Amino acid sequence: MSALSLRNIEKSFGGNHILKGVTLDAGPGEFIALVGPSGCGKSTLLRILAGLETADSGDILIAGRDMTAAHAADRNIAMVFQSYALYPHLTAAQNIAVPLVMRRLTRARRLPFLGRMMPGQRKAVADIHRDVRDMAASLKIDHLLDRKPGQMSGGQRQRVALARAMVRRPSIFLMDEPLSNLDANLRVHARGEIVDLHRRAGVPTLYVTHDQAEALSMADRVAVMIGGSLLQLASPQVIYEDPQHVEVAKFIGQPRINLIASQVEDGATVALGGTRCRLVDRAAAAGSAVTLGIRPEFVSVSRQGNEGLPARIERLEFLGSEVIVYCRLDAIGETMVAKVTPAEGADLSPGVPVRLTADARHIFVFSKDGSRLAAAPLSSIVTREALHG
Amino acid sequence: MTSASFTPGRVARLSILGLGALVFLAPYIFMVSTAGKAQSDIFTSSLSLIPQQWFYVQNFAKALSRVSMGRLLMNGVVVCALILVFQVVIAIPCAYAMAKLKFRAARALMVLVMLGLLVPIHATALPLYVAFDRAGALNSYVALVAPFTISVFGIFLFLQFFRAMPDDLIHAARLDGMSEPGIIARVIVPNAWPAVTAFSIFSVVAHWNDLYWPLIVVSNQAYATPPLGLLYFRAAEAGDDYGALMAATLIITFPLVAAFLLAQKRFVEGITMTGLKG
Incomplete structure (x- = not known):
């Protein structure tokens, strides 16, 4: 059974056919890079999978369950955004804790003051603190926990965003060009770290990028999307040595x-x-x-x-x-x-x-x-x- | 600051600004001056800012004793606070929905908001008065507060502010498991303080100083807001006792002046809306 499967996803925006029947399967623990020029629909596909947009037609199955109509929060999908999308008013620790607070504490427990009086609250909050610290330690950002996003560098923000996404052990991990706001040196370094992190967590990952070097170097399989169609999905070696479409051959290789x-x-x-x-x-x-x-x-x-x-x-x-x-x-x-x-x-x-x-x-x-x-x-x-x- | 920093350009700029400030402050300065003058001093033909005899104590005593100043200020605070709370509580979810949610009527609603901005209170005053009269709600806080609870200006201001907020922030919040009200409470409002501050200034200043609407719906002194109270004071008590009248006016304008001076930095920040960066 595949961890994730997209069947015939179609999407149009006001007459613009963005996705033309995209079908994609990801195995458990697989790292798939979705690569293509800007405007090819790869980010839209990611947003549809996350539940932030709805497809015009097609099905989304996560671990065999039909999630086509499920709310974004119920899909247990985590995402790292290109802009990182950290909450600017919260510290790094609070940012990382948000998904845990929203999932582990009931609505009543999340209330200010009142929540504190609920039985078992102290234990639940302590658990969240511990998990946040563990996550931060594994990404080496423990020294940043008290800072707000405005006081961090791009690379540090990117790590906090990764930590926020990983901390709740999602069933699927989505990344939308997470390295494109970093400088070249840091980007190559961060590539290795993300691959490493993926190997440790074993969560199926869909990684959107327009940088073919990133796609080839990081992914188990590369999906090349051009003009709203998925032209080829294969291992980096096959994509390079045996392209099945002229656009794939043109896009991959430097x-x-x-x-x-x-x-x-x-x-x-x-x-x-x-x-x-x-x-x-x-x-x-x-x-x-x-x-x-x-x-x-x-x-x-x-x-x-x-x-x-x-x-x-x-x-x-x-x-x-x-x-x-x-x-x-x-x-x-x-x-x-x-x-x-x-x-x-x-x-x-x-x-x-x-x-x-x-x-x-x-x-x-x-x-x-x-x-x-x-x-x-x-x-x-x-x-x-x-x-x- | 050393005297060396006073270059000719700087001096010119400061003097133009100072002159402008003086022009705008002139009525207020004159009011402060008049509040300290005796009756005979006010009606002399010569114009001087410094009172010949210091009459502040007498004038303030008159102002405080002849009209229930505490009651007036209290009414002002209650009315302004209620209006502000309702406006913010209603306008923020409206603006959020229009800025960030996709729904069919969004465009039509936007047109309605723009239309709403064009209609002044004077146009709707009469039907509103009739309605409150029929409902027997004249002379009450309800009559003073209710017509202003939905502020199209507020919706418009927050709408502009929310549009500038990145969509990804809201997407991230949805993926983290927040409901739409949760997003408003946990993400939008904490990041919208500059807009809320700016709106609060506009709202409080407008309604604290408003004479038009209270004059229509309130005839009972118990519900009079500060400007209305001032009007009663002049009509019934003071006559042409301008010293006492100016003293009363000073007391009434003092809360706004004090609030502005205390929170000046935040106010300017709010109006220029540079609070959100990063």
Whole structure:
């Protein structure tokens, strides 16, 4: 049984179709990153799951129970907001205690003065204090408990927000870009901490981000959402190495994948420079338009020979462990990016004419509607056919 | 402060501000001066601010003895406090609903609030008077308080303030398990003190000084508010005894002045509404 399952969630805002039938399942203890460009509907999906918005249609199941119509408070979902949304008038300790106070104390017990006279009150309040302190200790924010949000730094507020969300042991944990307000150094550090925290708590987590590096580095599985549709849900490795849609390939990977417009040639083959691939199911007719994708690390740059695509170097970016080479293709005038080692990049400089060769095993072929067409390097097909023949 | 900080620009600014303050304070200063003058002193042809004989004690004694000043002030406090409490208790949930909840009639209600802002009390005074008369409620606190319990101005002011509050704060409160009234009590109100303070000033000043409505519904001295009491005092007791009248006026305006001076910082903070940051 999945811990969480969303079925065919649809949502429109005044004629704008934000979510187009999103279906997603999360296993117990799984960390799923929901990644996509801004405005793709990922935050809306999170809000619908939390019960802050209602879907136009579709079902939400949490631990097998239908929660589609349940009130936000009854879903036992905790959320960390991008703005942290700490209560500005309460100290860190009081902020963390709020969910416990609301859940463990009855309405009568929460009354000022009167509540204090109820039997067992002292024990309940002491328990809450203890849990708040334990939570704060595990996030190393015990020294901040008496401060108000206004007196804390961004990183500290983020920890308090995490503590407030974790303290009541929710059945699902949602995070809406919790790191985007931190500076770059702190962000990388906080990534590790959140993953660590997730592993310790074992609560299924849905993490919304527009930063693909965050998604790939933190999640068990990555869900790529573009234009209101969930295009692919798979492990970070599969998302990167085997994208099922041109938009997924485009969104994931830094620098961006090279996409070259092309068309299917006779014998269901496609060609990128001298490199040829054959479409496995041979369904595409000759002459139909396709897009070829090749990641920069699979493009090799050479100054000698006459194999490959002729191009001229426009710009070099030295990044320490690697060099990014921006080249302009002579034939079509488009830019192609290659990622090479500093040793390979040593004799390259802007303006130099080069030949670019794509590794045939890593060429992706996408049809006109963006879906991936299975393809294989021509040579290997030939050998396989020869073997079978 | 050292004299070196008095640059020409600063001096010019301070003198313009001082001049402005003097113009606005002139009637009050004149009132303070008159309250200390004897009858003969007031009606001399020369205009001087300093009384020739100090008559403060006599004038204040007259003001306090001829009219039940305690009763007037008490009425003022009761009426203003009741009006303020009802206004805040009603306006905050209304404004919260209109600012943060989504419902069909929100737009229509907004239009009604704007319309409500355009209607002055003078337009509705007569029907209200007739209604209170039929209900036999004239000469009562109810008549003084009831027409002002729903303040469209209050709703409008809080609405603007609540709109600026982040939605995420309310979302977080809902996820933490708060009901809507809980959100108002635990999240909205504690963060709305600047707006409540600002509104309180407007409300208390307006109703403490209001003469129009009490004059319509109250004819019994027992329910007279301070300005109305002043009117009785002038008509029945003082005649043209301006010294005593000014002394009475001083007593009546004193609570507002004292309150402002004591809480000046908070008031300015409330009106500029810079209290919520972070």
